[in-house]
Amino acid sequence: xxxxxxxxxYMGTRKKFWLLPIFVMVGVFGTLIVLTQGTAVAPxxxxxx
Amino acid sequence: xxxxxISAFYHDSAAALVEDGRIVAAAQEERFTRxxxxxxxPAKAVAYCLAEAGCGMADIDHVVFYxxxxxxxxxxxxxxxxxxxxxxxxxxxxMPVWIKEKLFQKSMLRKQLGKxxxxxxWSGSLLFTEHHLAHxxxxxxxxxxxxxxxxxxxxxxxxxxTSLGHGRGNTLKMxxxxxxxxxxxxxxxxxxxxxxxxVNSGEYKLxxxxxxxxxxxxxxxxxxxxxLKEDGSFRLDxxxxxxxxxxxxxxxxxxxxxxxxxxxxxxxxxxREMDLAASIQVVTEEIVSRLAxxxxxxxxxxxxxLAGGVALNCVANGKLLKQGLFKDIWIQPxxxxxxxxxxxxxxxxxxxxxxxxxxxxxxAMAGAYLGPAYGQNEIEGRLAxxxxxxSVVGDxxxxxxxxxxxxxxxxxxxxxxxxxxxxxxLGGRSILGDPRSPTMQKTLNLKVKYRESFRPFAPSVRRExxxxxxxxxxxxxxxxxxxxxxxxxxxxxxxxDTDLFGLDRLNVARSKIPAVTHxxxxxxxxxxxxxxxxxYWDLLSAFKNRTGCPVLVNTSFNVRGEPIVxxxxxxxxxxxxxxxxxxxxxxxxxxxxEQPEALRHDYKERFELD
Numbered sequence: 042x043x044x045x046x047x048x049x050x051y052m053g054t055r056k057k058f059w060l061l062p063i064f065v066m067v068g069v070f071g072t073l074i075v076l077t078q079g080t081a082v083a084p085x086x087x088x089x090x
Numbered sequence: 091x092x093x094x095x096i097s098a099f100y101h102d103s104a105a106a107l108v109e110d111g112r113i114v115a116a117a118q119e120e121r122f123t124r125x126x127x128x129x130x131x132p133a134k135a136v137a138y139c140l141a142e143a144g145c146g147m148a149d150i151d152h153v154v155f156y157x158x159x160x161x162x163x164x165x166x167x168x169x170x171x172x173x174x175x176x177x178x179x180x181x182x183x184x185m186p187v188w189i190k191e192k193l194f195q196k197s198m199l200r201k202q203l204g205k206x207x208x209x210x211x212w213s214g215s216l217l218f219t220e221h222h223l224a225h226x227x228x229x230x231x232x233x234x235x236x237x238x239x240x241x242x243x244x245x246x247x248x249x250x251x252t253s254l255g256h257g258r259g260n261t262l263k264m265x266x267x268x269x270x271x272x273x274x275x276x277x278x279x280x281x282x283x284x285x286x287x288x289v290n291s292g293e294y295k296l297x298x299x300x301x302x303x304x305x306x307x308x309x310x311x312x313x314x315x316x317x318l319k320e321d322g323s324f325r326l327d328x329x330x331x332x333x334x335x336x337x338x339x340x341x342x343x344x345x346x347x348x349x350x351x352x353x354x355x356x357x358x359x360x361x362r363e364m365d366l367a368a369s370i371q372v373v374t375e376e377i378v379s380r381l382a383x384x385x386x387x388x389x390x391x392x393x394x395x396l397a398g399g400v401a402l403n404c405v406a407n408g409k410l411l412k413q414g415l416f417k418d419i420w421i422q423p424x425x426x427x428x429x430x431x432x433x434x435x436x437x438x439x440x441x442x443x444x445x446x447x448x449x450x451x452x453x454a455m456a457g458a459y460l461g462p463a464y465g466q467n468e469i470e471g472r473l474a475x476x477x478x479x480x481s482v483v484g485d486x487x488x489x490x491x492x493x494x495x496x497x498x499x500x501x502x503x504x505x506x507x508x509x510x511x512x513x514x515x516l517g518g519r520s521i522l523g524d525p526r527s528p529t530m531q532k533t534l535n536l537k538v539k540y541r542e543s544f545r546p547f548a549p550s551v552r553r554e555x556x557x558x559x560x561x562x563x564x565x566x567x568x569x570x571x572x573x574x575x576x577x578x579x580x581x582x583x584x585x586x587d588t589d590l591f592g593l594d595r596l597n598v599a600r601s602k603i604p605a606v607t608h609x610x611x612x613x614x615x616x617x618x619x620x621x622x623x624x625x626y627w628d629l630l631s632a633f634k635n636r637t638g639c640p641v642l643v644n645t646s647f648n649v650r651g652e653p654i655v656x657x658x659x660x661x662x663x664x665x666x667x668x669x670x671x672x673x674x675x676x677x678x679x680x681x682x683x684e685q686p687e688a689l690r691h692d693y694k695e696r697f698e699l700d
Binding site: 043044047048051055057060063064067068070071072074 | 160161164167168171182185186188189193194196197
C-alpha cells in the first residue's frame with residue numbers, strides 16, 4: 042500500500058501520470074516474468090508491444 | 091546534527107558521515123568485504139562511520155540515499171518503450187531485479203538500517219537526492235572555493251549524464267543537463283568494452299593505453315558516433331551502440347565502422363586498440379574542454395569543480411588546467427559513485443537544511459584520509475595474532491630504514507594512518523618504490539601487482555618540489571591531474587628508441603625518474619602536503635636528502651582485482667602473497683626474509699581479474 046502511495050506521489054511530482062498504465066502492465070508482466078523465470082512469457086509480451 | 095549518506099545497489103557502495111557540516115568519515119564497502127566494486131548495502135562501511143563518530147544509528151538525524159530509484163525506473167521504462175520490441179532481452183533481464191528488489195529500495199534501506207541498530211522508523215528522515223546533484227554537491231561543497239562552476243560527467247544517473255551547476259555560498263543551482271542515452275561516460279565505456287576491458291573498472295586502463303597509440307580514429311568518431319556542438323553538448327548516434335536495448339555496449343554497426351569485433355579480454359593488445367584508446371582520449375578531452383568553456387561563459391566563474399566518473403580522467407583534467415580557462419580546478423577525489431554518498435550528505439546539510447558554508451582556503455576532505463586508522467598497540471596485536479615477525483622502531487628510524495629499503499630498489503608496503511576515500515592510494519595504503527630505477531615499473535607490474543605491463547605508475551612528490559620536476563605548479567593532492575616531466579629532468583632518447591612503436595616504447599628510460607614517466611613523458615602527479623600527511627611528507631623529505639630526488643613511485647596497496655587493503659591483516663596477507671619485500675605498518679617494520687615460510691601463500695589467483 043505504501044508502495045502504491047509512493048508511486049502515485051512520484052507521478053504527481055514528475056507529472057508522469059501517463060506512465061500509470063505502463064506501471065500497471067509492467068507490474069503484471071514483470072511479476073509473470075519473475076514467477077516463471079523462463080521464456081514462456083516472451084511471445085505474450087511481444088504481441089503486447 | 092548527523093547525516094549519513096549512502097550509495098549502493100549499482101557499483102562501489104559507500105557510506106559517509108557528516109556531523110554539523112564536517113566530514114567525519116567516509117569509506118567504500120569493498121574495502122571491508124574484500125569484494126572489488128561491491129554493490130551491496132554498505133553495512134560495514136556504515137558501522138565504521140558510526141564507530142568513527144562514536145555514535146549509534148539512534149543518533150543519526152537524517153539518512154540520505156544518492157539517487158532516486160523511481161526516476162531511474164522511469165528512465166528504464168521509457169527507454170524500453172521507445173525502443174520496443176528490440177529491448178526485450180534487456181527488459182527481461184532487468185525487470186526481475188527491479189520488481190523483486192530495486193523498486194523497494196526505501197523499505198530495503200529501512201530494513202538494513204534497522205539491522206545496524208536502533209528502533210527508528212526513519213519516516214521523514216530517509217531522504218533521496220538526485221544522482222548528479224549528489225555528484226555536484228560532492229564536488230562543490232568540500233571545495234576550497236566560495237563560489238564555482240560545477241561540472242559533473244558520468245555514465246548515467248536517473249536521466250542526467252552531464253550537468254552544469256553554479257555553486258555560490260551554501261547554494262548549488264543546477265543550470266543545464268544532458269540526458270540519457272547521450273552520455274560521455276557511456277561513450278568512453280563503449281570503447282573500454284570494445285578494446286577488451288571491463289566496463290566500470292577498465293576505463294583507467296584505456297586511458298593508460300592511449301599514449302602508446304596514434305589518434306587516427308578521431309575523425310571517424312566525430313563523423314559517425316557523435317554530433318558535438320560548440321557549447322560541448324552532444325548527441326550519440328544510437329545505431330552504433332547497444333546499451334539501450336541489448337546487454338553489451340556496442341552494436342554490429344560499431345564493429346563494422348572500426349573494422350572488426352571487440353578484442354577478447356586478456357588477449358594480446360595490438361596497435362589498433364592503442365590507436366582507439368588514443369582517439370577516444372582526444373575526443374573526450376575535446377568534449378570536456380568545450381563543456382568547461384561553456385561553464386565559464388554561463389556562470390562567469392573563474393573556478394571549476396568536477397565530479398562524476400569522467401572526472402577521474404586525469405589526463406583530460408591536466409589538459410583543462412593547462413588551457414587556463416579557469417584560474418583553479420578542484421576535483422572530488424571520490425569522483426565516482428562512492429563519492430555520491432558524501433555528496434548526498436552534504437547536499438542535505440547545505441541545500442535541504444540551509445546551513446551556512448564557510449571556506450578557509452583548504453578543502454574539507456582532509457587529504458581524503460577519511461577511512462579507518464589503527465593505533466600502534468592494535469597493529470601489534472593484530473600482526474602478532476597472524477604470526478607475523480616484526481620489529482617496532484621509533485619515528486626517525488622508521489623513516490631512515492624505509493628510505494634504505496627504497497634505495498635498495500625494494501618494493502615497500504606502506505600502511506599509515508587513515509585509509510583513503512576514493513579509488514587512489516595517497517600514501518595511507520600504498521606500495522612505494524624508487525622512481526629512479528629503470529626496472530621498477532616492470533617489477534611492480536609483473537611481480538607485485540600482477541597486472542598488465544603497459545600500466546603506468548604515478549609519482550608522489552612534495553608540494554614544494556613539484557614545479558622542479560613536472561610542468562604543473564598547482565596542488566594535486568588526489569592524483570587527479572596529469573602533467574609532463576620537465577625537459578630538464580628528461581633523458582635524450584637514442585635514435586633507435588625514437589623509431590619504436592606501441593608497447594616496444596615501454597622499456598625506454600625517458601627521464602631521471604623512468605618508473606613514473608609514461609611513454610609520452612606524462613605523469614599522474616600526487617602532491618604531498620605536510621599538513622595532511624606529515625609522515626609521508628617526512629619520508630619524501632628523507633628520500634630527497636639521501637638521493638636528491640623528492641619523488642617516489644606510489645601505487646595502491648593491492649594486487650589486480652583486489653580492493654585496496656584496509657586492515658593490518660589485509661596488508662600482511664598481500665605482503666606475504668606477493669614480492670613486496672618490506673612492510674611498514676604504523677611503527678612496525680616487517681622484512682620478508684624474516685617471515686615464517688608457512689605463512690607464504692599464493693595470492694595471485696585469489697581475486698577475479700578486473
